Every structure is written in structure tokens, then in C-alpha cells.
Amino acid sequence: MTAVCLIDTSIFVEILNVPMKAQRHLQTLQQLEQRIHGRESLFLPMATILETGNHIGQNGDGVMRRNCAENFVQQVKAALAGRSPFKAISFLQEDEMHAWLLEFPEHAMRGSGLGDLSIIHDWQRLCSLNPARRVYIWSADNHLNAFDQAPRL
Numbered sequence: 001m002t003a004v005c006l007i008d009t010s011i012f013v014e015i016l017n018v019p020m021k022a023q024r025h026l027q028t029l030q031q032l033e034q035r036i037h038g039r040e041s042l043f044l045p046m047a048t049i050l051e052t053g054n055h056i057g058q059n060g061d062g063v064m065r066r067n068c069a070e071n072f073v074q075q076v077k078a079a080l081a082g083r084s085p086f087k088a089i090s091f092l093q094e095d096e097m098h099a100w101l102l103e104f105p106e107h108a109m110r111g112s113g114l115g116d117l118s119i120i121h122d123w124q125r126l127c128s129l130n131p132a133r134r135v136y137i138w139s140a141d142n143h144l145n146a147f148d149q150a151p152r153l
Contacts, residue, residue: 001133001151002039004126006119007086008139009051012044016052016075018068019060024140035138036085044079045122046090047115090122112143123147 013021014028022028035042056068078084100121104114119137127135127149136148 002041003035003134003136004041004043004130005035006043006045006123006126006135006137007048008045008119008137008141008144009048009055009115010140010144011138012048012052013055014140016056016068016072018052018055019064021055021059031138032085042086043122043126044076044086044088045119046088047118047122049076049088051115090118096121110143116141116144119144120147123149 007015011028014023014025015032016022017025053069053072056065056072059065060068075084075086076088079086079088100114100117104117123135123137131152134149134151137144139145
């Protein structure tokens with residue numbers, strides 16, 4: 001069975017070539033192509049979408065920002081409509097937010113933000129739904145790369 005991949009902000013900014021953030025755009029596109037060719041299930045967590053949007057709005061000159069923002073909107077709309085290699089997930093419910101807020105102070109003490117915590121919860125949910133598949137977070141951040149479930153038979 002193919003793997004399940006959650007795409008972190010550090011990767012999505014590379015895919016979109018976000019000004020002042022992307023450093024390995026072409027290399028990341030090659031890795032993305034390999035994942036698509038390998039028929040992996042690619043998920044865009046809501047935190048990735050929101051954080052990437054913030055990075056776009058805060059970087060580059062007006063023309064670069066506009067072009068990147070329009071590309072971002074196209075990519076996210078395509079994911080929402082099922083016309084993309086990515087599937088958007090994690091439209092947060094109020095009860096989930098309350099639970100995450102209880103966890104957040106301890107998580108913050110490890111130097112990680114609420115977005116990362118939500119991606120970890122997405123990973124846990126996908127692990128429970130896909131025990132026979134590899135489920136991992138594709139990230140440039142080592143602490144998120146550690147979330148990699150091997151398939152259980």
C-alpha cells in the first residue's frame with residue numbers, strides 16, 4: 001500500500017516558491033513528483049494552509065507577493081475541489097481546539113507552535129485510520145520528521 005504524507009508548511013512554501021522562504025524549490029518539486037508517481041496520499045493540513053498564507057503575506061515585494069498569493073489560492077482551491085495531488089484536511093471543531101489548548105503550554109515548552117501541534121494531531125488521526133500504511137509528516141523540521149509510522153501488518 002502507498003504511504004500517507006502530511007505536508008508541513010516548510011515544504012509547502014518550497015513547492016509554491018514563496019519569496020524569502022523557499023531555498024530548495026526545485027529539489028522539493030522533484031521530491032513531490034516522486035511522491036505523486038509513487039501514488040502517495042498527500043494531505044495539506046489546515047495549519048499548513050494558514051501558516052503558508054501568513055508567510056506569503058509577509059514576504060517579497062508587492063508583485064512577488066501578489067503572484068505567489070494567486071498561485072497559493074489556485075493550489076488550495078484545487079485541493080479543496082479534489083483537482084490536486086493534495087487533499088486539504090483538518091477543519092477544526094471547537095471541542096478539538098479546547099483539547100489542543102490544554103496541551104499547548106507543554107508543547108510550547110518544547111519550542112513548537114500550535115500549528116505544529118495541530119499537524120501532529122492530524123498525523124495521529126491518520127495513523128489510526130491507516131494502520132497498514134506508512135503515515136509520515138514531510139517537513140524540513142527535524143522534530144516533525146520524527147512522526148513516521150511504519151505499516152503494521
